[in-house]
Amino acid sequence: MTTLWPRVEPLLAKVQKPARYIGCEEGARSPVHAPHKVAWLLVYPDSYEVGLPNQGLQILYELLNERDDAVAERSYAPWSDMEAQLRGRGIPLFSVDTHRAAGDFDLLAFNLSAELVFTNVLNCIDLAGVPVRSAERAEDDLVVMAGGHCTFNPEPLADFVDAFVIGDGEEVIAEITAVVGEWKRSGRTPGSRQRMLRTLAAVPGVYVPSMYDVAYDGPALVSVTPRYPDVPERVEKRTISDLGAWPYPKSQLVPLTEVVHDRLNVEIFRGCTRGCRFCQAGMITRPVRERPVAQVRSMISDGLARTGYDEVALTSLSSADYSGIDEVVKGVIDDPACSGQVSVSLPSLRVDAYTVGLAAEIAKVRRTGLTFAPEGGTWRLRQVISKLIREEDLYGAVDSAFSQGWQRVKLYFLMGLPTETDEDLEGIASLARNCVAVGKKHSGRVSVTASVGGFVPKPQTPFQWFGQNTEAELRRKVGLLKDSTRRDRGVTLKWHDPRASVAEGLASRGDRRVGAVIEDVWRHGGIFQEWSEFFRLDLWESAMERHGLSLDWYVYRHRSEDEVLPWDHISAGLHKDFLWGDWQDALVASGVEDCRWTPCYDCGACTGYGIEHRVASAVPPAGGSQGTGQDLSTGGFVPVTLSGARS
Amino acid sequence: MKVRVRFSKSGKIRWTSHRDVARMWERAFRRTSLPLAYSEGFSPRPKVSFGLALSTGHESVAEYLDLELVPASELDVESLSGRLTAALPDGIEVTAVGRIDDRADSLQHEVTSCTYELVAAGATIDELREYVAQALAAPTIVLTRQRKGQDVTDDVRPAILSVDVLDEVEADDGRPCVSLVAELATQPRGLRPAELLAALSPTLDEVRVRRTNQWILRADGARHEPLGVVTELALADA
Numbered sequence: 012m013t014t015l016w017p018r019v020e021p022l023l024a025k026v027q028k029p030a031r032y033i034g035c036e037e038g039a040r041s042p043v044h045a046p047h048k049v050a051w052l053l054v055y056p057d058s059y060e061v062g063l064p065n066q067g068l069q070i071l072y073e074l075l076n077e078r079d080d081a082v083a084e085r086s087y088a089p090w091s092d093m094e095a096q097l098r099g100r101g102i103p104l105f106s107v108d109t110h111r112a113a114g115d116f117d118l119l120a121f122n123l124s125a126e127l128v129f130t131n132v133l134n135c136i137d138l139a140g141v142p143v144r145s146a147e148r149a150e151d152d153l154v155v156m157a158g159g160h161c162t163f164n165p166e167p168l169a170d171f172v173d174a175f176v177i178g179d180g181e182e183v184i185a186e187i188t189a190v191v192g193e194w195k196r197s198g199r200t201p202g203s204r205q206r207m208l209r210t211l212a213a214v215p216g217v218y219v220p221s222m223y224d225v226a227y228d229g230p231a232l233v234s235v236t237p238r239y240p241d242v243p244e245r246v247e248k249r250t251i252s253d254l255g256a257w258p259y260p261k262s263q264l265v266p267l268t269e270v271v272h273d274r275l276n277v278e279i280f281r282g283c284t285r286g287c288r289f290c291q292a293g294m295i296t297r298p299v300r301e302r303p304v305a306q307v308r309s310m311i312s313d314g315l316a317r318t319g320y321d322e323v324a325l326t327s328l329s330s331a332d333y334s335g336i337d338e339v340v341k342g343v344i345d346d347p348a349c350s351g352q353v354s355v356s357l358p359s360l361r362v363d364a365y366t367v368g369l370a371a372e373i374a375k376v377r378r379t380g381l382t383f384a385p386e387g388g389t390w391r392l393r394q395v396i397s398k399l400i401r402e403e404d405l406y407g408a409v410d411s412a413f414s415q416g417w418q419r420v421k422l423y424f425l426m427g428l429p430t431e432t433d434e435d436l437e438g439i440a441s442l443a444r445n446c447v448a449v450g451k452k453h454s455g456r457v458s459v460t461a462s463v464g465g466f467v468p469k470p471q472t473p474f475q476w477f478g479q480n481t482e483a484e485l486r487r488k489v490g491l492l493k494d495s496t497r498r499d500r501g502v503t504l505k506w507h508d509p510r511a512s513v514a515e516g517l518a519s520r521g522d523r524r525v526g527a528v529i530e531d532v533w534r535h536g537g538i539f540q541e542w543s544e545f546f547r548l549d550l551w552e553s554a555m556e557r558h559g560l561s562l563d564w565y566v567y568r569h570r571s572e573d574e575v576l577p578w579d580h581i582s583a584g585l586h587k588d589f590l591w592g593d594w595q596d597a598l599v600a601s602g603v604e605d606c607r608w609t610p611c612y613d614c615g616a617c618t619g620y621g622i623e624h625r626v627a628s629a630v631p632p633a634g635g636s637q638g639t640g641q642d643l644s645t646g647g648f649v650p651v652t653l654s655g656a657r658s
Numbered sequence: 659m660k661v662r663v664r665f666s667k668s669g670k671i672r673w674t675s676h677r678d679v680a681r682m683w684e685r686a687f688r689r690t691s692l693p694l695a696y697s698e699g700f701s702p703r704p705k706v707s708f709g710l711a712l713s714t715g716h717e718s719v720a721e722y723l724d725l726e727l728v729p730a731s732e733l734d735v736e737s738l739s740g741r742l743t744a745a746l747p748d749g750i751e752v753t754a755v756g757r758i759d760d761r762a763d764s765l766q767h768e769v770t771s772c773t774y775e776l777v778a779a780g781a782t783i784d785e786l787r788e789y790v791a792q793a794l795a796a797p798t799i800v801l802t803r804q805r806k807g808q809d810v811t812d813d814v815r816p817a818i819l820s821v822d823v824l825d826e827v828e829a830d831d832g833r834p835c836v837s838l839v840a841e842l843a844t845q846p847r848g849l850r851p852a853e854l855l856a857a858l859s860p861t862l863d864e865v866r867v868r869r870t871n872q873w874i875l876r877a878d879g880a881r882h883e884p885l886g887v888v889t890e891l892a893l894a895d896a
Contacts, residue, residue: 016670024864034670268674315688318689
């Protein structure tokens with residue numbers, strides 16, 4: 012139960028970026044462990060720079076440390092150089108707060124934000140000195156848990172994680188602490204681990220995979236059924252109804268070394284109802300729950316004063332949709348305490364709300380990076396994906412930005428979307444080209460980056476039935492885009508590695524059998540798979556072969572309506588027939604309006620849990636949004652002056 | 659109005675880099691609302707200049723930085739140390755603040771040498787004394803080291819101003835070590851503590867380093883510290 016610091020410190024001179032391992036952030040805790048307190052080690056299974064800013068982990072870190080019956084510390088995946096040092100000296104995974112060995116904790120709780128970290132989860136469990144497979148854990152081994160968006164298909168990690176949390180974690184951690192605390196105080200007698208897991212399985216929002224039997228018929232999944240009557244057939248996600256009741260993190264961690272998103276982050280709402288069909292986050296976090304404007308403002312002013320940051324990000328899935336956005340942005344920019352030095356960034360901007368006024372406010376301080384995400388190159392395809400951005404709105408937004416002095420704008424697109432044709436890809440090039448033409452009116456040096464990612468269909472979305480484009484097809488499409496943008500000065504094309512999309516597709520929609528593949532990749536050295544310098548598709552392909560599984564089946568195949576999906580027993584509240592209906596609408600290129608301001612489509616997310624959208628405004632914003640108040644017959648409208656413009 | 663600040667860096671935070679420390683200061687200035695002067699131009703920057711970089715992993719009781727405050731600001735030097743320390747992370751402590759001449763040269767130009775306390779492994783105290791005697795007696799010591807990604811080979815002997823072997827000590831992980839104190843020149847090309855050890859003997863391993871003083875050598879031969887106060891504090895608590 013002592014600190015490992017004296018053993019860790021001599022290693023720090025031998026590794027890159029030693030500040031990853033020292034903790035000491037402003038806001039970090041040094042909790043006092045005690046026999047009656049459940050000790051959580053919250054692990055982000057990626058590098059410190061990526062993991063530290065994670066708001067979910069920070070919220071739970073604060074909430075747990077406020078409790079009398081729990082303590083929480085943090086850990087991040089050690090970089091490969093540090094891992095070699097630790098393994099070479101037999102030093103286990105440790106917390107960065109008090110440098111305590113992972114084995115001294117009762118719970119190892121992972122945040123799963125991306126599928127390609129799955130092999131790192133196994134690596135961290137192993138570094139903690141715990142068997143990677145749940146079935147091999149001893150009575151007194153710690154409990155391995157996971158939460159985060161990827162748990163909406165937990166099956167690929169079902170053999171390794173004892174219990175998953177589905178949905179918001181704020182409330183359920185209290186119930187988990189109580190169950191694990193009782194087990195801890197009972198002395199972990201023989202048989203008690205199994206009883207504790209069964210009790211956990213009955214906690215709403217908790218999924219314990221070992222309490223379910225899985226049946227297959229050849230490659231097909233037949234059923235996932237509870238083994239005991241007290242274990243639910245379907246695990247419903249947890250949802251906090253009022254974000255205003257949870258003003259966390261109150262003391263956002265201020266890292267001593269550079270990390271991603273190194274700024275004050277204030278979550279302004281959770282959930283999204285724009286209904287973009289490719290977006291898993293938007294589907295699984297419904298309904299919309301806005302934080303009250305006054306609370307947002309006080310979290311910003313307290314946070315800036317405490318941290319000394321000069322940038323605040325207003326985070327959500329679509330920040331310009333926040334009903335108090337103008338008020339909040341203006342409030343920060345004009346606040347005398349900020350003395351004109353605090354910039355605001357809106358990480359997810361919708362183009363139909365990005366006005367000259369907002370651009371001008373943000374430009375008063377510093378022009379932060381500006382990214383718009385039309386996702387699809389043509390109006391037809393944007394109706395398929397239900398991202399109802401009209402071309403004129405995109406040009407309007409870009410014009411606002413360039414008129415306020417921006418020189419560079421980034422556009423996000425997906426390729427490999429359902430029904431996509433080469434014409435849709437040409438549309439990407441022409442949108443980017445036209446945006447440059449718009450900018451030329453203001454400056455000769457404007458540039459537009461079109462960043463294109465391969466689409467990976469995600470569970471619990473209308474596109475969960477869609478067969479992903481093959482690696483070869485995505486490569487062909489990248490080639491096509493390269494050809495069509497080659498002669499466009501001012502347009503820069505960037506694309507995501509199609510090979511990584513293959514592994515991501517497998518981990519996203521795999522069933523329990525894919526777990527053996529993940530373990531195989533990890534045992535062959537496949538860690539940090541979301542990092543291009545570490546990613547190895549050959550490890551995934553050879554592992555699939557060794558286990559007799561095929562990428563065609565798991566990744567590239569279209570699913571049928573009656574097929575049992577590996578995540579059918581996990582519920583985000585969405586009715587399966589709603590998702591299927593939405594999928595059929597997609598195939599006929601029919602988009603849906605944002606249900607915040609229109610009649611309900613009965614997706615199930617509100618009605619099923621007896622909660623409602625919490626928005627300050629009952630009417631859509633001026634100018635319309637996501638179909639509401641807009642003339643959708645003109646979505647593909649191209650201003651005459653721009654037709655065929657080529658710079 | 660120009661102000662010079664002396665601060666220390668110790669404990670776990672010594673594993674942060676020079677750039678990390680610069681960012682900690684920027685946040686501290688905003689938290690304390692210090693009336694910093696800003697550069698003119700398109701993206702105004704506060705007028706702050708940091709002294710010599712301290713290697714990641716080294717401690718120091720003699721770090722310096724210069725600030726320029728807006729002309730008419732009233733500076734309460736007494737309270738400034740405490741206010742800044744409170745706004746900085748644990749392990750960074752402001753130990754002195756003083757006004758300097760508005761025309762003072764930058765720390766990077768002015769400072770000519772630094773004194774370090776080192777703890778080294780890989781030799782007994784007698785062996786180390788022998789290495790030091792040999793090095794100090796040698797007319798030249800040619801060493802190849804990295805500078806800006808390039809291998810540079812030159813004579814480092816002129817940069818070794820003094821070396822004294824102190825004592826046998828034990829590292830945190832129990833290894834037997836020897837402590838020494840050395841003054842190393844920073845100009846024209848500075849010598850780093852690890853490079854001193856390499857120059858003494860390739861068997862030596864750097865275990866712990868603490869910068870205890872920075873020195874400014876005037877043309878008249880007089881030597882003083884950047885805030886003009888010679889401190890024995892560093893050696894006293896070593």
